[in-house]
Amino acid sequence: MDLFVINRYREGDDQDIVNQETKHLEKLKKDIEERKKLHASTNVSNLKSKVIKQSNEAEKDNNTKVTVPKAIEDDSLIQTSAVEVNLKPSDKDKITHEFKVLGGNDFEQKPKVQRILPYWLSHPYSVSRNLRNEAYPIAEQAWLHSTLRSTLASDGITHLFPVQAQVIPFILQEHELPQTLWPHDICVSAPTGSGKTLSFVIPIIQVLMKDVGHHIRAMVVLPVQELATQIFKIFKKYCQKTGVKVALLSGSIPLHQEQQQIVHYTESQGWISEVDIIVCTAGRLVEHIQNTEGFSLKHLKFLVIDEADRIMDHIQNDWLYHMDKHIKLENELMSGKVPNLNWDCLNKHKPPPHKLLFSATLSQDPEKLEQWGLFQPKLFSAATVTNFEDEDQIRKYTTPDELKENYVVCNAEHKPLLLYHFLLEQNWDKVLCFTNAAQSAHRLAILLNTWSKGKIKVAELSAALDRSKRDEVLKKFTQSEINVLIGTDALARGIDIPDCNYVISYDPPRNIKTYIHRVGRTGRAGRVGHAVIMLLPSQTNSFTQILKSGGKTELPAMNIDANVFNQLTESYDNAIQETKNVINSENNFKVEKSIELKRGFKSRKRKAQ
Structure with missing residues (x-):
């Protein structure tokens, strides 16, 4: 101053x-x-x-x-x-300087937040991946019903796989408890081809055999029609001589025909169900809930979600919300009503449906699993967990021990030559080849058929084919009339293709889940399989990171002699030219057909005027 x-x-x-x-x-x-x-x-x-x-x-x-x-x-x-x-x-x-400096010059690194999973996720029931050496004779399983035992024997099944021997008795024991003790919901994460389907088919049929009624008591929800049809056929086979009836709701037939199959009106009891088990797609389920009179799920005892991670990522029409709302249980947790805590109230309230989630790539994200509303869940997993608190040590996905996996590094121009070498010179038969685009699959199928000159039969399997043609192609592949199937990742999800010996990833997968489902088409049910992935030199690091994200170790490399490419170059150039001619003729045909359709439309329009 x-x-x-x-x-x-x-x-x-x-x-x-x-x-x-x-x-x-x-x-x-x-x-x-x-x-x-x-x-x-x-x-x-x-x-x-x-x-x-x-x-x-x-x-x-x-x-x-x-x-x-x-x-x-x-x-x-x-x-x-x-x-x-x-x-x-x-x-x-x-x-x-006279002034005091606030704070420090160096930035401290924030401590890493450790991943803490719920106890049921971090401490699962361990399931063996060895399907050949660890099998359980059916004759020693005293808990298995005699009718189902005879059906298994007629199907040529004499042993149960590890996941079946652990999951089936657990489900049966849960349903032997008093009604007041609700069963634990379960999640099963095991490699493809390890027997997950029979793990829920057998216990559901055995439990429903004890009760006789006209209600829908079990429902299996799947993401696509092909999987729903496959599971329906298995249920239908094992429901023989049991009195349990099953129906398929997938959109393969009109809605009104499906309505006639599942519900029926009677003068004495009103609307009754004609089936005990429903196998359906998520979207078709919502259609029946909203449009089918007499369709009731109030007596539902089992709810199975197969390929749960795929349905979890793409919940169609919010089907889980519509289903929970439709069931209308008085003790439904989502309704927010808290019943009185006494013995009479516990006896009157029916338990919610026993939820069974199955997938080869089941998510370990608690936030995603929370949307299912699981009741005191238990996890059965084939993944080995060595450290429960370290996220990097948690193994998410596994493949069967009988599956041999390799990768090959080559240039883009050598990939067709390498594929031809495997098929013709190495005599690989019953091969599934995956590409990332339907157009690439189409060109590759034409190239191999042209190049081999009838020595091998190559077919394309994509969404462009209707269902009947796809079924016909798969049947010919099973009967060895087709040696190689080339398709996109739509073929990789859960579809059981018997006796597939080799899987070749012509294009690398986009993520670890796609890779697991691709290689899971071979090495199924204890059989030996071989999977090979072709990589460009620039793709090796990214693929290693993909494997690491799923907890898998780096694959061994397969070395190919450079002389192989030199020997095939001349015949490859001739095949490429013929392939271009075939594709050009196809394109010209499509253009001419499009022009004819337009002309026909204009002529009909003139006549109408």
């Missing part, structure tokens, strides 16, 4: 005012100099003590005398002391 001085103007006092201002400025300068000296002396004393302390520590460590610089001993040399002594930048800043 000394800078702000108010001088009242008085006539004749001009000289006195000047003298007062001069004295005032001199006083201010003197105060400033004293303040600088005081601050400098404080910094020097701190600096001296610090240097002396460091020298003492150095003498103690090295047993040598350290000389303190003269600049530190003499206070008058404060201006040069910071230069002569090797100081840290932070110490220099303390000397040359």
Whole structure:
């Protein structure tokens, strides 16, 4: 405040005012100099003590005398002391600046947050992946019903796989408990082809055989029609001689025909169900809930979600919400109603459907699993967990021990040559080849048929074919009339293709789930399989990261002699030219057909006018 001085103007006092201002400025300068000296002396004393302390520590460590610089001993040399002594930048800043620096110059690394899973996810029931050496004879399973045992024997099944031997008895035991003790929901994560389907087919039929009624008591929800048809056929086979009836709701036939198959109106009981088990797709289920009179799920005892991760990522028409709303259980957790806690109330309230989730790539994300509303769930997993708290040590996905996996590094122009080498020169038969685009699959099928000149039969399997043609192609492949199937990843999900010996990934998969389902088409049910993936040199690192994300180790490389490519180059060039001619003729045919359709439409329009 000394800078702000108010001088009242008085006539004749001009000289006195000047003298007062001069004295005032001199006083201010003197105060400033004293303040600088005081601050400098404080910094020097701190600096001296610090240097002396460091020298003492150095003498103690090295047993040598350290000389303190003269600049530190003499206070008058404060201006040069910071230069002569090797100081840290932070110490220099303390000397040359009066202001206090808030915070530090270095950023501390934040501690890594450890992944803490719920106990049921981090401590699963372990399931063996060895399907050949660890089998359980059916004759020794006392809990298995005699009718189902005879059906298994007629189907040529004499042993149960590890996942079946653990999951089936668990489900049966849960349904032997009193009604007041609700069964634990279960999640099963096991490799493809390890027998997950029979793990829910057998216990559901055995439990429903005990009760007779006209209600829908079990429902299996699947993502696509092909899988629904496959599961329906298995249920129908094992329901023989049991009195249990099953129906398929997948959209393969009109809605009104499906309605006639599942519900029937009677004068005495009203609407009754004609079937006990329904196998359906998610979208078709919602259609029946909204449009089918008499369709009731109030007595539903089992709810199976197969390929649960795929349905989880693409919930069609919010089917789970519609189903829960339709069931209308008084003790439904989603309704928000809390019943009275007494014995009479517990006996009257029916338990919710026993939920069974199955997938080869089941998600371990608790947030995603929460949407299913599982009741005290249990996990059966073939993945080995070595450290429950370290996310990197949790193995998410596995493949059967009988599956041999390799990768081959080659240039893009050598990939057709390598594929031809496997099929013709190595005599690989019953091969599934995966590409990332339907157009690539089509071109590759034409190339191989043209190049082989009838030595092998190659067929294309894609969404462009209708269902009847796809079934016909799969049948011919099973009967060895077709040697190679080329398709996209739509073929990789859950479809059981018997006796597939080899899987070739012509294009690398986009993620770990796609890879697991691709290679899972071979090495099924204890049979030996071989999977090979073709990689460009620039794709090896990204594919290694994909494997690491699923907890799989790096695959062994397969070495190919360079002479193989040189020997096939000439015949390949001729085949490429013929393939181009075939594709051009196909394109011309499509253009001509499109023009004819347009002309026909215009002529019909003129006649109508």
